[in-house]
Amino acid sequence: MNIGILGTGGVGQTIAAKLADIGHAVMIGTRDVSATLANTTADRYGNPPFGAWLQAHNTIRLGTFAETAAFGEVLFNATVGFGSIPALEAAGESNLAGKILIDISNPLDFSQGMPPSLFVSNTDSLAEQIQRRFPSAKVVKTLNTLTAPLMVNPAVLADGDHDLFVSGNDAGAKAAVIGYLRDWFGWKRITDLGDITTARGTEMLLPIWIRLMGTLGTGMFNFKIVR
Ligand SMILES: NC(=O)c1ccc[n+]([C@@H]2O[C@H](COP(=O)([O-])OP(=O)(O)OC[C@H]3O[C@@H](n4cnc5c(N)ncnc54)[C@H](OP(=O)(O)O)[C@@H]3O)[C@@H](O)[C@H]2O)c1
Numbered sequence: 466m467n468i469g470i471l472g473t474g475g476v477g478q479t480i481a482a483k484l485a486d487i488g489h490a491v492m493i494g495t496r497d498v499s500a501t502l503a504n505t506t507a508d509r510y511g512n513p514p515f516g517a518w519l520q521a522h523n524t525i526r527l528g529t530f531a532e533t534a535a536f537g538e539v540l541f542n543a544t545v546g547f548g549s550i551p552a553l554e555a556a557g558e559s560n561l562a563g564k565i566l567i568d569i570s571n572p573l574d575f576s577q578g579m580p581p582s583l584f585v586s587n588t589d590s591l592a593e594q595i596q597r598r599f600p601s602a603k604v605v606k607t608l609n610t611l612t613a614p615l616m617v618n619p620a621v622l623a624d625g626d627h628d629l630f631v632s633g634n635d636a637g638a639k640a641a642v643i644g645y646l647r648d649w650f651g652w653k654r655i656t657d658l659g660d661i662t663t664a665r666g667t668e669m670l671l672p673i674w675i676r677l678m679g680t681l682g683t684g685m686f687n688f689k690i691v692r
Contacts, residue, residue, distance in 0.1 A: 469537020494533025612684030
């Protein structure tokens with residue numbers, strides 16, 4: 466399948482590398498291809514610059530957000546929260562129309578330092594803002610409650626016995642995404658929370674997720690629902 470991933474950060478790279486490894490045709494999208502390739506500085510976590518990563522993953526193509534959205538039959542949004550709607554606007558409404566858009570973004574506001582707050586919460590969510598702005602896209606929120614390496618390899622933690630959530634208005638799109646999560650990444654415990662408004666709940670897990678990361682000293686953990 467042709468898959469378009471909007472976002473060149475750790476999440477975009479992790480999803481892209483995994484999907485290319487299992488044989489999909491992958492394009493990863495950025496605001497400015499030349500500027501992204503010209504960047505020679507490591508990211509804020511010390512990871513190599515994007516161009517070095519791309520050289521090591523030479524089946525993956527790099528394009529603008531619009532080229533990437535046009536290329537993908539299924540799309541991922543892995544852009545910074547405050548940049549997600551601008552990135553999707555640059556991708557172009559017509560390139561999103563009718564497609565599944567798997568939204569991994571979180572509405573984190575770092576403007577007052579750490580820990581970040583949420584710039585939308587309680588009565589709305591970033592996923593809903595995206596779905597309202599692009600009504601013809603089939604937005605499915607998922608994977609936003611995990612660190613990137615766990616998204617594509619849940620089995621490394623407790624043999625995959627931990628939970629993932631999906632939210633979205635389109636039942637067919639959610640069923641397809643649940644299948645992708647199982648087949649591509651090996652997820653076993655996936656709960657369909659309901660329509661896109663349920664993304665308020667998973668986005669609002671971030672404040673506790675961030676504090677757990679601080680306390681545990683690692684992002685390699687997840688929530689497990691027991692009843
Ligand atoms: N890191 C994790 O483990 C993790 C886990 C769960 C969820 N998330 C969420 O996943 C998303 C991606 O996270 P990340 O850490 O991979 O990368 P990130 O640094 O949050 O986002 C990088 C991407 O955002 C784009 N971007 C930055 N500012 C923009 C703007 N003003 N307008 C449009 N696009 C802009 C960048 O474009 P360029 O390519 O042009 O630079 C880049 O493609 C975030 O929403 C994050 O909260 C992250």
